[in-house]
Amino acid sequence: MLIKLLNTLLMLVVALSITGVINRTRAVLAGRKGIRFFQHVYNARLMLRKGAVYSPTTTALFRIAPCVYLGAAIVAFLFIPIADLEPVLSFHGDIVLVAYLLGLARVAIVLAALDTGSSFEGMGAAREALYGALVEPALMMGLATLALFCGYSSFAEIFSTAQELGPNVTIVMLLLAYVFLIIMIIESGRVPVDDPRTHLELTMIHEVMCLDYSGIDLAMINIAGWLKNAIWAVIAANAVSVALCFHWEFATPLAILGTGITIGCIESLRARNKLSHNTTYILTIVAMAALVLLTGFLLYQNIDI
Amino acid sequence: MYLLTLLAAALAIALIFIVPKRAKVWVATVLIAMAAIGAIALSAKTLLCGDLELASFTTSLFGKEHISVDGISALFLSIIAIASVATVLYSRGYVGGYLERYSSTHISLHYTALVLLVVSMMLVVVTSGGFSFLFSWELMTIASFILILFEAERQEVRRAALNYLVMMHIGFMFLVAGFVMLYNVTDSANFAAVECYFKVAAPLPLFMMLFIGFGMKAGLFPMHIWLPEAHPAAPSHVSAIMSGVMIKTGVYGILRLMQAIDNNIDLLYNIGLIVLLAGIITGIWGVIFAAMQNDVKRLLAYSSIENIGVILIGLGVAAVGHAAGSNLIGMCGMCGALLHIVNHSLFKTMLFFSAGNIYSKMHTTAMNQMGGLAKHMPVTAILMLFATVAICALPPLNGFVSELLIYIGMFNGVSDGHEVLYAVGGIIALSLIGGVVVLAFTKLYGIVFLGSPRSHHVAECTEVDSQRIAAMAIPAALILFVGLLPQLAIRPIALVAEAVTGGDSSLAVAQFTPMLTSLSCVGFILILVIALLFVMKYRAQLKRKIESGPTWGCGFTAPNTRMQYTGESFSEGLENVGRPLMKDMVDGRSVDKGEIFPSEHNYKVVHKDKVDSLLGQLWVKMMHNINGFVMRLRTGRVNNYITFALAFLFVVLILTMFGVL
Numbered sequence: 001m002l003i004k005l006l007n008t009l010l011m012l013v014v015a016l017s018i019t020g021v022i023n024r025t026r027a028v029l030a031g032r033k034g035i036r037f038f039q040h041v042y043n044a045r046l047m048l049r050k051g052a053v054y055s056p057t058t059t060a061l062f063r064i065a066p067c068v069y070l071g072a073a074i075v076a077f078l079f080i081p082i083a084d085l086e087p088v089l090s091f092h093g094d095i096v097l098v099a100y101l102l103g104l105a106r107v108a109i110v111l112a113a114l115d116t117g118s119s120f121e122g123m124g125a126a127r128e129a130l131y132g133a134l135v136e137p138a139l140m141m142g143l144a145t146l147a148l149f150c151g152y153s154s155f156a157e158i159f160s161t162a163q164e165l166g167p168n169v170t171i172v173m174l175l176l177a178y179v180f181l182i183i184m185i186i187e188s189g190r191v192p193v194d195d196p197r198t199h200l201e202l203t204m205i206h207e208v209m210c211l212d213y214s215g216i217d218l219a220m221i222n223i224a225g226w227l228k229n230a231i232w233a234v235i236a237a238n239a240v241s242v243a244l245c246f247h248w249e250f251a252t253p254l255a256i257l258g259t260g261i262t263i264g265c266i267e268s269l270r271a272r273n274k275l276s277h278n279t280t281y282i283l284t285i286v287a288m289a290a291l292v293l294l295t296g297f298l299l300y301q302n303i304d305i
Numbered sequence: 306m307y308l309l310t311l312l313a314a315a316l317a318i319a320l321i322f323i324v325p326k327r328a329k330v331w332v333a334t335v336l337i338a339m340a341a342i343g344a345i346a347l348s349a350k351t352l353l354c355g356d357l358e359l360a361s362f363t364t365s366l367f368g369k370e371h372i373s374v375d376g377i378s379a380l381f382l383s384i385i386a387i388a389s390v391a392t393v394l395y396s397r398g399y400v401g402g403y404l405e406r407y408s409s410t411h412i413s414l415h416y417t418a419l420v421l422l423v424v425s426m427m428l429v430v431v432t433s434g435g436f437s438f439l440f441s442w443e444l445m446t447i448a449s450f451i452l453i454l455f456e457a458e459r460q461e462v463r464r465a466a467l468n469y470l471v472m473m474h475i476g477f478m479f480l481v482a483g484f485v486m487l488y489n490v491t492d493s494a495n496f497a498a499v500e501c502y503f504k505v506a507a508p509l510p511l512f513m514m515l516f517i518g519f520g521m522k523a524g525l526f527p528m529h530i531w532l533p534e535a536h537p538a539a540p541s542h543v544s545a546i547m548s549g550v551m552i553k554t555g556v557y558g559i560l561r562l563m564q565a566i567d568n569n570i571d572l573l574y575n576i577g578l579i580v581l582l583a584g585i586i587t588g589i590w591g592v593i594f595a596a597m598q599n600d601v602k603r604l605l606a607y608s609s610i611e612n613i614g615v616i617l618i619g620l621g622v623a624a625v626g627h628a629a630g631s632n633l634i635g636m637c638g639m640c641g642a643l644l645h646i647v648n649h650s651l652f653k654t655m656l657f658f659s660a661g662n663i664y665s666k667m668h669t670t671a672m673n674q675m676g677g678l679a680k681h682m683p684v685t686a687i688l689m690l691f692a693t694v695a696i697c698a699l700p701p702l703n704g705f706v707s708e709l710l711i712y713i714g715m716f717n718g719v720s721d722g723h724e725v726l727y728a729v730g731g732i733i734a735l736s737l738i739g740g741v742v743v744l745a746f747t748k749l750y751g752i753v754f755l756g757s758p759r760s761h762h763v764a765e766c767t768e769v770d771s772q773r774i775a776a777m778a779i780p781a782a783l784i785l786f787v788g789l790l791p792q793l794a795i796r797p798i799a800l801v802a803e804a805v806t807g808g809d810s811s812l813a814v815a816q817f818t819p820m821l822t823s824l825s826c827v828g829f830i831l832i833l834v835i836a837l838l839f840v841m842k843y844r845a846q847l848k849r850k851i852e853s854g855p856t857w858g859c860g861f862t863a864p865n866t867r868m869q870y871t872g873e874s875f876s877e878g879l880e881n882v883g884r885p886l887m888k889d890m891v892d893g894r895s896v897d898k899g900e901i902f903p904s905e906h907n908y909k910v911v912h913k914d915k916v917d918s919l920l921g922q923l924w925v926k927m928m929h930n931i932n933g934f935v936m937r938l939r940t941g942r943v944n945n946y947i948t949f950a951l952a953f954l955f956v957v958l959i960l961t962m963f964g965v966l
Contacts, residue, residue: 051850057757058856059679061690064839071835075827089830091823096712097700100739101831104699107743114751114870116856117677122756122870129747130878133740140736144719144729153716211857215849216842279882290733297725 007085010252011077015230016041017256018263025264040226044219052215057117065112066213066220069105073224073231076101080231081156083241083251090156095143098155098231099136102187105224106132113209124208127275131193131205134282135186138289142179145172145293148300150242159238172296173243177236179292181259182285184232188225190263193281195272204275233259308359308372310343311424318420322413326404330397333416337393337423341386344427348379348386352797359431367435367484367494374431376804377564380643380797381430381557384650385550387779389423391654392546395776398769399542399661403455418451422546429554434561435484435494442480442554446473449551452543453535465531465538472531476521483514499565508572515562516579523555525617526587529610530917533594536606537670541661544602548609549654553646556616563624564805573806574628581621581727585734588614592738593883596745597912599872601660601670604749605653608696611738612649616642618731619711626714627806629723636813637714639802640795645707647798648787651780652695652704658777659689663753666766672752672872674762679754681766686754688777693746695784698739701828703787706794709824710817711735741879748875757866789828792821873910880912888918 020037027034036042054062076098078088106128113125149169150158186193189206196207210221237255240246246254273281314336321332351357351374361371374382396419400412425448428441450473453466484494490506491498502511521528532552536544559580566573591610598604619642626634662685663678664670679686691702698704712735718728758764768774787794795817803810858864880887893907938949 048845051852052846053852053854055856056853057677059686059755061679061755063842064835067835067838067842071831071838074834075831089823089827091827092820093709093713093716093824095716096709097705097824097827099736100698100700100705100709103697103739103743104694107694107697107699107747110743110747111751111755114747115755117756117866117869118856118858119864119868119870120857120859122751122875125747125751126870126875126878129744129875133737133744133879136736136740137733140732141729144716144732147716147720148722148725151720153713153720211859216845220838220842279878293729297729300722300725 003086004088007082007087007248008078010082010085010248011080011230011234014082014234014252014255015077015226018229018233018260019226021256021260022264022267025261026268029265029268040222044222047214047219047222048216050215052213052217055116055212058115058212062112062115062212063217065108065115066217066224068108069112070220070224070227072101072105072108073227076105077227077231079155080234081159081238082234082255083238083246083248084160085248086160087156090154092152092154092157094154094156095147095158096153099139099143102228102231103132103136105228109209109221112213116212118211121209121211124205124211127205127278128189128209131186131278131282134279134286135183138179138282138286139183141286141289141293142176142183145176145289145296146239146242148293148296149173155235159242161242168299169296170243172292172299173239175288175292175295177239179285179289180232180236180239181262184229184236184259185263185266186282186285187232188229191267192270192273193278229259230255307343307347310339311427314340314420315424318417321416321420322410326409326412329412329416330393330400333396333420334393336420337389340423340427341390344382344386347374348382351375351379352800362437364436367488368492370435370437370495371433372428372431372437373433376801377557377560378430380647380801381550381553382427384553384647385423385426385430387783388546388549388650388654389426391658391776391779392542393419394779395545395658395661395773396540396542398773399540399665401770402665414451415455418448419543419546422448422452422551426551426554430557434496434498435488438496439477439481439484443477445551445554446470446477449543449547452547453539455540455543456538459538462538465534469531469535472521472528476518476528478518479514479521480518483511483518486511486514496561496565499562500567503565503567503569503572508566508569509575512562512576512579516559516583519555519558519562520583521555523552523559523613524587524610525555525583525613526590526610527916527920529587529591530914530920532610533598533603533606533914536609536657537600537602541602541657541664544605544660545654545657548606548657549650552609552613553650556613556620556646559617559620560805563620566624566806570628573624577621577624577626577628578727579621580617580624581731584614584617584619584621585730586614587611588618588738589734590614590886592741592745593879593886594912594914596741596748596876596879597883597887599672600911601663601672601749601753602657603670603911604672604745605656605660608656608742608745609649609653611742612645612653612696615708615711615735615738616645616649618642618735619645619707619714622711622714622718622728622731623802623806625724625727626718627808629718631717631721631723632808632812633816634714634717634721634723635806635808636799636802636810636816637710637717639805639808640798640813640817641707641710641712641714643798643801643805644710644787644794645704648695648703648707648784651784651787652692655688655692655777655780655784656696658773659685659692662769662773665769667762669762672749674760675753676756676759676866676869677754677763678758678766681763682754682768684768684774685777688774688781689754690750691781691784693750695788697743697746700824701788701831703784703791706787706791706821706824708735708739713820744876744879748872752870752872752875756869759866759869759871790825792818792825795821886915887912888915889913 019040081087110125113121150161194205233255241251356375358373425441425444432438488494491501524532595607622638695702695704698708715728715731799810799814890911892909896903
């Protein structure tokens, strides 16, 4: 019970800090002092206190969608363990459930975007749906690689079997962590797939879908975004931890700093892709996931490469 | 008793012709309800007490045949019963709109065919094979052909129906050939004899022959091309029953073939691979085309193809799993596939009913004419949203349960090291299907029901009558049941799975129950969390200032509804990826670059399969070549013709001299 509580608390810490770390990294690299570490949390608190504006085009679906988005993210969040800790919920096969819960969140937000009748939001929705569809195989192959080495199909069981896997497999796991990191970037619409910092109309995927949301709804969507980021970051950190026998006391800072600093560096050092290149970019990640899985399979079969 | 009911129903269709126009639907309803109650009672009895034999007789063609019910028949009988009752309830409102336009005979014919379709589908799943099976199969084809022809004055309807009839008969030829092959070797054309055939002769030719025959009905790639033509042409309740259950009779045949593979590990493995591969290709092909369609019913038709693919992936996983000696993988795949058969019959009927509601009000199925229908047809919108979430295989509804079982089978294959590469192939395919189906159905729902109206017809739409809503509520209730309490639904399914490929159902149920119980808990938790969040938000907003303002147009002050994203633009990204697979059929002329002030244009584009045009072009080319050869003989000179006549007489003379003629 206590372990579950500890796990949830640590997950929350990860969820709240990643955005701060990204912002701070970017500020340092740009030579700025930067905003407060928890500025995004203050912003969300501010939005929670505000009223809202709803377009007359929208239906009740538009008002329920943020709740579904956040609700699905919360439930998915409860399945993720940090290294060998125990998550709140777990059962045989939950790796598929988490992927599909995030799918439910995506459906909710895409439909809400279409509900406004705005062409901008329609554009964002179309891209979110397409990129989500293309990235799904990469995600499942990543999970299959984990299942191949750890022999189970629930997150709690996979990550509790920390074992010395040998240097070959460590490389596979590091690559796997990279794949999950890129999946996180694609799912949250960050550079190089999209740039959330630009003026809203120029941000073409995720942020553009929330153009018509304000107040509590927008806060809910942002909070769900943090939770989703935490899910990906922790899975990526866990993949490393499994190979290197890290426990939670290493895995937590790894999840926060590893992903935060990497994403911060990527955002500072490279520009956004041309949108038409995104499909290629995502398919490259899918191909990379397939490569990781194949390499892993060959190693697993003790075929020397 | 049950057979007598079916016979009575088949004979009593004469009544439909006698009663007045408005009462015809009630006669059909009573007849179908009778058959359905009989079928449900029979399948419950079978699942509880074991297999039943109803009748046996000898036909002059294929020898001894019998009518019996086992687990597989019971499963199919129940889905046919449920879908047919919902269909006939729905048909009253839908056909009601045509009563003025069509003659009494026309309506009678429609209902006669509907009753016959239900009766023949039930017969298909209880006959043991041979003549009686082929007879009911053919009856099913003809009944559905008449049903498709309902709006026969439209040219595209006649074309689609004819296309359907031809395709089905090509499939039928394969089935007849298969059964004759079977009869030649074993002296019996029953499904039970297939097992014997597989032992004494080379199994794959027979398997492929029957697989193609059944695959034609099921809509396997590349034999799927009749589906996207037939469904938009047929009335919606007919599409619902055809797509929901009739195409599943093809899967039923494949199940019977798999049942016949007894202890032959190599064969089971090979057939598993064939079925898995067919499932992967069919599923991916279907879903990519579903996402690119701009017609509500074409989209749903392609999505049926995709779901058949998912079912076949499950069957393939089951066969390969059993061949690898793993009960868990085998049962996961088989239970997933069987449950998906049930699930798809539920949500696809609902989706086609919704499409029917839209069509009966909008008089079109072109998605880009719609938009904002949720405000005018709120109940349809809610029910359709429900079915959309279910077909996207999202928790907490039923589609997820069956896909989860298939996934778990494959993940177990990966983690236990059984046939890892095939399992991974299945995982990639299923996840890609899962992702693109979300694109397809958010497009369908978003463009049709949400946003602003794209044409003025939307404003005239009203909600449909309550009987149609009630017909949609039947599958909706079952979707909720399977989705929220999967641990109860899995028991009968596991029993049926055991009947197909063997394995231990009680062990599998013991393994599934904790997992599905947790899944059902998570489903309730999810609903609770969402409800809680909504209540909290609602209460917080009571005290705040809630305003209404126009949708943010990014500073543009004169937006109009035509500027919204359309179905075409929504799937543009995917179209760029899937361009090599398709061929566009363009009707009309697009706006030229030089036209500064464009005049009125009519422009319609349908994204068709390349397979469709390939098959079509193949025939045309062959006919062309044959005709070209014949044309060379027609020289127009009298002396040539006299030579031909002389040559003919000479040949006849030679043949008589050798005593051939």
